[in-house]
Every structure is written in structure tokens, then in C-alpha cells.
Amino acid sequence: MPITDESSVVLDAVTKTFGSVTAVDGLSLRINRGEVVALLGPNGAGKTSTVDMILGLSTPTTGNVSVYGMAPRKAVSLGAVSAVMQTGGLLKDYTVAETVQLTASLFTPSRPVSEVLERAGITDIADRRVGKCSGGEQQRLRFALALLPDPDLLILDEPTTGMDVEGRREFWTAIREDAKRGRTVIFATHYLEEADAYADRIVFVRRGSIVADGTAAEIKSLASGRTLRATVSDADQPTIAALPGVDSIDARGDSLIIHGKDVDDAARYLLNNTDAHDLEITSHNLEDAFVALTADQATPQVQNPTEHSRVGATA
Ligand SMILES: Nc1ncnc2c1ncn2[C@@H]1O[C@H](COP(=O)(O)OP(=O)(O)OP(=O)(O)O)[C@@H](O)[C@H]1O
Helix, strand or coil: CCCCCCCEEEEEEEEEEEEEEEEEEEEEEEEEEEEEEEEEEECCCCHHHHHHHHCCCCCCCCEEEEECCCHHHHHHHCCCEEEEEECCCCCCCEEEHHHHHHHCCCCCCCCCCCCCHHHHHHHHHHCCEEEHHHHHHHHHHHHHHHHCCCEEEEEEECCCCCCCHHHHHHHHHHHHHCCCCCCCCEEEEHHHHHHHCCEEEEEECCCCEEEEEEEEHHHHHHHCCCCEEECCCCCCCCHHCCCCEEEEEEEECEEEEECCCHHHHHHHHHEEEEEEEEEEEEEEHHHHHHHHHHCCCCCCCCCCCCCCCCCCCCC
16 A cells, blocks of 8 residues: 555554553653664563554553554555564464465465565475474565555564574565565564564663663663773772773772773773773673663663654663
């Protein structure tokens, strides 16, 4: 269907409660066309609840969700949105091609079977029975099925759970290749490396709210800081602790571990004034950011803006 709205998905102050549990807590988010967005967060953060509302499988308790300016269910019924779910929906005795053929007969219009098999990278296993396919192959089959209506928006909820490394890599290669055509992709994951490798934008969700929104590099920079390790026997720790940029010092035998936003001054001090050697400076990675963002105490450097268009991480 021709889509004119620049935004694929808009969530406006969306809350979803289940009894006394608040799964989604006043979440606002705008996803533009062509973005590949990871909803990243720990277990129970509210990712699936959010995805379900975008798919029209459930409705917000308060707030509003629109997909291409429509109610989600309408967008799904028009073929503008497809989903690749984790489990279910496949009959083990059919072959891969028969499964796609059968599903294609439900859609009018539908992309050709051979085309979606090709795009999902499963042409070579078209004659294999579904029951004999690996987890990764079955997920690529689900991906092929999701492509039949040629959706503008593809939604994947933890699509690679239980898959081995190779299966995951092949699955994501197929998704990424397809996304190059301009399809909007939203996927929920708690695999940091998946979000890092495959998303243009990471929306970090914690306890039903967005705590960070930006590129992987921007999210990583939220765990901003460096660690300086050195072997040193004569360092004056109070002097180092007072240097600009230094947050904390850990002494372990002859090793000194200095943490801080910027440890260049500390390195300079050590080299000029002590017998320090074997200096090593490391920066934090996405995993550090994940730990910082999911820590129980709210991290002071992370804001929680109420409106999330492509704002970048808010450090
Ligand atoms: N149908 C439901 N009834 C009751 N509570 C629910 C229901 N669905 C979700 N919840 C609760 O809402 C919270 C958010 O769950 P949700 O599945 O959205 O999180 P998630 O980020 O997808 O987690 P995971 O990574 O473990 O799948 C959790 O506390 C969960 O137990």
C-alpha cells in the first residue's frame, strides 16, 4: 500500500498495566521510515508488551499507538505491518516452499514465493520438511512468510532466542540485506551484540520507560569513562584522586586502577612523577552501558526525555 506518513510508528504516553503490574509506563516514541530500531532491555522491561501494542495484539491502558497514522490493527490488516514471532505457526510436515505457497494464497496481493524464499536466503532448502529445519532456518522461513504482503514495517520479537551463533548470523544477514531496501524494522532483544551489530538506533527500555535512545555509539558513550591501569610502586594516591577527571582509585598490590571520565591527566602525572609503567587505558563498551542503564540506582547522566524522535542518546 502507498504510505505517505514519514513516521512509521508513534507511541504517545503509552501505559500498559496488567493488574498491579505496570509493564509499560508512559512511553513516548517516534520511529521514522527506514529505521532499523532495537528495543533493548533486560527481562521484564516491557519490550514484548510494547511490540504487542504496535502489532495491535493488545491495546494501551492509557495513551495512544498509531502505525502510519492508523490504528495498529488497521495497518496490519492492510498488509503494512508484518511480524516474525519466536515460536508457533509452522506445520512440521509441509516443506518450506509448501508453507510459503500456502500462506501466500491467504494474501492478495502477495509477493511471489520464489522472491521471498530468495530474500530470506532459504531457496536452497525449499524442498526440506519444516520439521527437519534448524531453529535458524525456521526463523528465516517465518521471515519469508512475513515478507509475503511486502510490509513497510517488519516487527521481530526476540527473533533469535535459542539459535546458535551461525543461525543468528545468517538470520540477521537476511534481515539487514532486506532492510537496505528501505523497510522499517523494529526488533526486541536482550542481546547487546545484536542491537549493536544490526540496529541503526537503540531504544533502551527499563521498567517500562525509555532510559536512552540513540545509536550504539551514543548509548555506549552513556557509560562514558575510561579505566587506566598501571604498575606503580610510589604513587601518591590522594594527589591522583584530586586530578581532574578522576572518579575513583583502586590499588591492588603494585597495580593501580584509576576510573574516571578522563584519565589523561592521571596518565601524564604517573609518567612524569612516578615509576609507573605498563600503562593501559580502556574505554567502556555497550555491556558497561547496559549494566549502568539497568542498575537499580538511576544513573545521573541519563535523562528520560518524554518525546523520543531521533534525539540521540541524552547524556
Ligand atoms: N499478560 C500479562 N499478565 C500479567 N503480567 C504481564 C503480562 N504480560 C507481561 N506482564 C508483565 O509485564 C512486565 C513486562 O513484560 P514484557 O514481557 O513486556 O517484558 P520484556 O521486556 O519483553 O521481557 P523479556 O525480555 O523477558 O521477554 C513483566 O513484569 C511481565 O511479568
